[in-house]
Amino acid sequence: MTTERTTPAVLPSEYPEPLWMQAKAVLRARIASGEVSPGSRLPPERELCQMLAISRVTLRKALTTLVEEGVLRSAHGRGWYVTSAERKEWPNTLESFSETARRMGLLPTSRVLRCELGTSTYDEAEAFQMAPGTPLYRVDRVRMLNEVPIAVDESLVPADIAVGFDSVDFSTRSLYDVIAGSGFHLAQADTTIEARPADAELAGHLDIEVGTPVLDMRQIVRDGTQRPLLSSVIRYAGDRYRLRTSFSRSADA
Amino acid sequence: MTTERTTPAVLPSEYPEPLWMQAKAVLRARIASGEVSPGSRLPPERELCQMLAISRVTLRKALTTLVEEGVLRSAHGRGWYVTSAERKEWPNTLESFSETARRMGLLPTSRVLRCELGTSTYDEAEAFQMAPGTPLYRVDRVRMLNEVPIAVDESLVPADIAVGFDSVDFSTRSLYDVIAGSGFHLAQADTTIEARPADAELAGHLDIEVGTPVLDMRQIVRDGTQRPLLSSVIRYAGDRYRLRTSFSRSADA
DNA sequence: AAGTGGTCTAGACCACCCC
DNA sequence: GGGTGGTCTAGACCACTTA
Helix, strand or coil: CCCCCCCCCCCCCCCCCCHHHHHHHHHHHHHHCCCCCCCCECCCHHHHHHHHCCCHHHHHHHHHHHHHCCCEEEECCCEEEECCCCCCCCCCCCCCHHHHHHHHCCCEEEEEEEEEEEECCHHHHHHHCCCCCCEEEEEEEEEEECCEEEEEEEEEEECCCCCCHHHCCCCCCCHHHHHHHCCCCCCEEEEEEEEEECCHHHHHHHCCCCCCEEEEEEEEEECCCCCEEEEEEEEEECCCCCEEEEEECCCCC | CCCCCCCCCCCCCCCCCCHHHHHHHHHHHHHHCCCCCCCCECCCHHHHHHHHCCCHHHHHHHHHHHHHCCCEEEECCCEEEECCHHHCCCCCCCCCHHHHHHHHCCCEEEEEEEEEEEECCHHHHHHHCCCCCCEEEEEEEEEEECCEEEEEEEEEEECCCCCCHHHCCCCCCCHHHHHHHCCCCCCEEEEEEEEEECCHHHHHHHCCCCCCEEEEEEEEEECCCCCEEEEEEEEEECCCCCEEEEEECCCCC
8 A cells, every 4th residue: 555656657757747647648648649539438447547557546636637628528427538629719708919810810919028037016926825025027018910009918927937938039929828838727817907097108108198098907817726827917008909708607697 | 444434524414415525615614704714824634634534635625626716725835725805706707787886885776868669770780680770678877886977888678678678667777687587598798898088978977077088898698599688888987997807718728 | 854735546435327 | 237437545655835
């Protein structure tokens, strides 16, 4: 019954990757490769345990997280099934800047105002539920469509998530894509939206009059464990942008 | 090591409720009752195990699901902490005016400007995908919180859905509730949001200066068969209101 | 060094599904 | 009845935090 921490059996990696994550990666790879087709059944848990050389508890941790990501679903006395491939595009989200640009056939670019590691202020730390002074990566940009300034985006990312950001070109890359590409799962976004008059600095960046209406959107994006990944304030010139979304509601009103 | 399925130790229930759900309920109750205040630390896992008379694996299942629900967060090496209270009641659709009022403990009322049957203009008919001239019920209101004007709401409802509307008091009733009460299922809401300067009429209703930033939200609400039930334009005084929502995304990015 | 969460195991029994 | 997922346990070691 002793837990012998032998060399991980699933992958020949060095160390730090937990077994259940390795198992998850293997399963996901087999699904992606088409080895198990959408809608079909996986081998029984006890069989997968042998194949991956891990315990059932560990295997189930991997399977469960894959359910949360919409890859699998379980059926009590029947088995594990691969979710049919046609997964909808993010339902219930605001259309992102990049998506809007694509829909309208415009070219999204950015002028980077600031892109550096700094320390968190008290307010910022509170938003991230971390100690004040904890290092944060800061990316400030003017976002444009076909060279026309549309919005100013001020984003903050915890330093341990922003590894390698120094070599990323944020004038063309999407911050969401970069974070997601690092393996983080942007699961939830708490959002507030209000209308405000533009202050002098903002008016300068957007080339509008001071006091012009501006759409002020603030988001905190978290992963599945509620860990904050990104905090952003985006201020859109009122007459140059329109947020779009489509909500579904399960019940009541 | 044999699992003796004794009578559940956590709660004196009959049977079917899993132990980890019972544990979850107990923990949630202690938090709700203020026994453990927001931001404070829970007892160590091994201690909770004894208190609840369950194994650590089971306890952690309960704790983990509470994290996903935004009630707790874990800090490696330090402990489990209760999430600050405000992070809990985020709606997964745009929070409605009535919901906002309830959350903030304010009284929502309306001053009805217009409430009558009319015919649709070209633009309105287009929104509803029906022929111009088709009868529409029109409800225009100034919406208030504790007597302070917050927004102007102009809503349109197809006449066949608005049966009996003449006898409804819209100064206190929610349009959503009335429609839902007639047996219609408000399933989906397509929304656009932008910032605009207030025109003279709007400024008069809201008691603000002309040109002040206003949040302009337009929605078309449909039932499960995509049939339009309601079209509304709501314009909020920029410094008196803030839209709130929390988006979830099922998978990747 | 002590305390705390994170991961992992082997084995057991239960509830559900299908033959 | 046999197969499959769902729940549960006791015990072990690792990694991080704090002192």
